[in-house]
Amino acid sequence: MELNDIIKDNLLPFLPAKTLIKFLSVSKEWNQWIKSPLLAFQQSRHFTKLSGFFAQNQHQDPSFITLDSTSYGVPMPTLNFLPEPVDLLASSSGLLVCQGRDANEPIYICNPAIMEWTTLPPPLLYHGAGAGTVLAFDPSPRNIEQRYNLICAVPILGCGNGSELSFEVYNSRSRLWRVLGNTLIEMVEDLAIIGPGFYMKGVAYWLTNAGMVVAFDVERELHEVIPLDTPPSVCVSEGVLTEMGGELCYIGLRHLSGDRYEVMIHGGMALGLQRAVEMSVGEWGCCQIRILPGFDGETVMIVGEDCIYCYGISDGSLQRKIGVGYESASASKHLAYVNSLVELV
Known part of the structure; x- marks a missing residue:
């Protein structure tokens, strides 16, 4: 094989979308290959590195925080290619869900x-305040058609002394919404989802204001409740659900x-405290800080x-500092983003 073919076939699938788009002008052959659905599928599987965060304050346009401006980026960070202004709901493997x-x-x-974008049919339930959305998308050899599910946990109030949490699922293959028969009855008034949901290994997770985690198995369509064992001094909503060592964990501050x-x-079956790392935040300790999603198992990012300050969890040392705009840093919502060529179906 010639070097050009080796690079085209074996290197390009491991590069971020922004870099690949730059390479469209290399040759007609590269242009055709980079625009092909097969390369988009391969790239969505092989490039999984956290590229940045979409940030948004209520009723304002989104913005994008890149972790490497030369490699990761999007043409329109405010998402004004969509038909109207939107609010961010969820993200997964290069795709965003907006309302x-x-x-x-x-x-x-x-x-x-x-x-590239598509409009979903209207859901059957009203997804108002307190609802949570998770995008279940797995770029894998078993999902060459790039199908996805959207799982919404919707609180329904007025159930005696507690709240009912119903689940509504959208499937991109059938293009239909379904309200599932199994619901969660929690003896807590005004039960609500807090923060963005999290998806890993076929399961959707949400934090709730009741100090528990709701887990939903997408394939089996079953749910369970995991108590979150945090000290009273920890505000649950300021932490994030993420993955560590192949298992679900909660990182609080x-x-x-x-x-x-x-x-x-916090980790394990009961999400108990497993490790605590002390750090010094220096001169910016007086401002509001929060942990960002997208933990890589070694570095926790705090805005x-x-x-954005990147701290090693082994010793709490500052490893990297990334400048961002004040509006993006102070946003009430941050969604992890991977710079992908994944196509919609």
């Missing part, structure tokens, strides 16, 4: 790297004193006033 702001509140699935904080990692 429009007009009277019908349509739901869109889009890939911001290639500005507790203020000790002055500029000293403690990163608390401050105008920077």
